[in-house]
Amino acid sequence: MQRTIIIGTRGSELALWQANHVKDELAAVGVEAEIRIIKTQGDSFINLTFSKLVGKGFFTKELEDELLAGSIDLAVHSHKDLPTEQPPGLVIAAVSQREEPFEVLLIHPDGVDITRQFSLRERAIVGSSSARRRSQLLAYRPDIELSDIRGNVPTRVQKLRDGEYDAILLAKAGLKRLQVDLSGLHVEELAPQEIVPAAAQGVLALQIREEDTELAKILEKIHHPEVKDTIRVEREVLHLFEGGCRMPIGAYCVKENGEYLVWVSRAGNDDDYPVRYHTRAYDTEGLARRIVDKYLKKEKAIKSVFITREVSEDSYFYRALSKQGLEITGSSMIRTFPVITTFSSSILKRVDWIFFSSRNAVDYFFRLKPLIPKKTKIGVMGxxxxxxxxENGREPAFVGTSADTARVAREFSREAAGTTVLFPAAKDSLRAIQRELGNDIRIIDLPIYETVANEDADASGADVLIFTSPSNVEAYLGPYLIDAHQKVIAIGKSTGQKLEEFGVSNYLVPYSPDEVGLAEIVFELV
Structure with missing residues (x-):
């Protein structure tokens, strides 16, 4: 007689979805299962925040006790809720496919302000009890107020609708699995490169008794080894930091073209500024240890950073590097000025997209007070x-998040296939995006500003030089040289190509062409 597997789970709507999902997967391979609900410590203290709950595994311990006692055969967990060490006698026999590990910011209509980052109004009250989410969101938006929130996913969404918060921050996986009604709410999806998720977020862990080799063999049929491969790095980082699910640590690993890309965010507490790190490797052996050692390193290899743009002390870049005790200076090596003061808005009726490759392009274009049709979509490089x-009152329909212009162009080509795209840009622009677009996309170039070298700009003796555009490279390396001790960073590949024209080949490029990416790659050098 075939064995019926007893699945243990918490009783929340999301936990039951997860257990039923595993039950259905087992049924697909010809294995019967039934579900048993078990109440956990985390379910008993619904009015306490995570920081008030003592110990680890408060959503999992009772399930594990029942598993060890033999009253259930299989416990289904959100993998991110599990402690990094398994109790004696238990193992994770299989993991699920990974749901997108995005965070989702749900905003009440009264809390929306599209002119601000994440479309969140100034001094908004945001509900979240995750130390990891709180520390990272405050790093982007220090003006907002974070407020604790408990309850299951539908309960939290209802609290938002009732006006208890201006916004709440949740995992996309839970919202998608429960098919939560989000009508009437403004939705901002935050990629793992923006808000680094919890280790193993979006993955289900299937836990069994170590001795149950029969069930282990069955679970191999629904196991996803490629997911286990990447989340092992994430959980090892968490383990080496001795952090549980309540610690403000995010870790995300993805494999692309045979290479492992890892992002880590770590703060001392949920009010502390997180230090972010991004690295890549072709082998995971010792990778987590190298990442943690980077954080624990006492001696700094660099002390000063110069960037070829003005730097505000309120910017993410300045605050992130100041946190590490670095001296930051910034000054543009170029001046910009408009080359046109007006243009016929009739051209905008002929285009489907407008694409901006720089902040200057956006600034000078909107100075022309264009009448952009509602149907026209806007894409930006970063x-x-x-x-x-x-700041000019428009939301982008496409945001390039890679410093690789060819990759951004490929991604944009999929969005803009068969359309007409207007490119407001600098006179004599390198046209890095345009050159990589598909043949089915019609391109209209619109030179709107020009750059010239800033004759008052001086060379810098900083340990690290960051170049933010090809024109800044040209303006700096025309009159000046780079000292042998100086490290060089190019904000993107087109900027790097300009460095190579001047004989500079030893430079670094961040994953994303923005302040966060630049802060991450500076940490690589610290």
Whole structure:
């Protein structure tokens, strides 16, 4: 007689969805299962925040006790809720496919302000009890107020609708699995490169007794080894930091073209400024240890940073590097001025998209007071351009998040296939995006500003030089040289190509062409 697997789960709507999902997957491979609900410590203290709950595994311990006692055969957990060490006698026999590990900012209509980052109004009250989410969101938006929130996913969404918060921050996985009604709410999806998720977020862990080799063999049929491969790095980082699910630590690993890309965010507490790190490797052996050692390193290899743009002390870049005790200076090596003061808005009726490759392009274009049709979509090269666009009252339909212009062009080509795109840009622009677009996209170039070298700008003796555009490279390396001790960063590949024209080949490029990406890559050098 075939064995019926007893699945243990919490009784929340999301936990039951997860258990039923596993039950259905087992049924698909010819294995019967039934579900048993078990109440956990985390379910018993619904009015306490996570920081008030003592110990680890308060959503999992009772399930594990029942598993060890033999009253259930299989416990289904959100993998991110599990302690990094398994109790003696238990193992994770399989993991699920990974749901997108995005965070989602749900905003009440009264809390929306599209001119601000994440469309969140100034001094908004945001509900979240996750120390990791709180520390990272405050780093972007120090003006907002974070407020604790408890309850299951539908309960939290209802609290938002009732006006208890201006916004709440939740995992996309839970919202998608429960198909929560989000009508009437403004939705901002935050990619793992913006808000680094919890280790193993979006993954289900299937836990069994170590001795149950029969069930282990069955679960191999629904196991996803490629997911286990990447989340192992994330959970090892968490383990080496001795952090549980309540610690303000985010870790995300993804494999692209045979290479492991890892992002980590770590803060001392949920009010502390997080230090972010991004690295890549072709082998995971020792990778987590190298990441943690970077954080624990006492001696700094660099002390000063110069960037070829003005730097505000309120900016993410300045605050992130100041947190590490670095001296930051910034000055543009170029001056810009308009080359046109008006243009016929009739051209805008012929285009489907407008694409901006820089903040300057956005600034000079909107100085022309264009009448943009509602149907026209806007794309931007990075988050810096997005910020400038929002200040002008528009939201982008596409944001490039890679410093690789060819990659951004490929992604944009999929969005803009078969359309006409207007490119407001600098006179004599390198046209890095345009050159990579598909043949089915019609391109209209619109030179709107020009750059010239700033004759008053001086060379810098800083340990690190960051170049933010090809024109800044040209203006700096025309009259000046880079000293042998100086490290060089190019904000993107087109800027790097300009460095190579001047004989500079030893430079670094961040993953994303924005302040966050630049802060991450500076930490690589610290």
């Amino acid at each position: 988050r810096g351009s997005e910020s400038e666009l929002r």
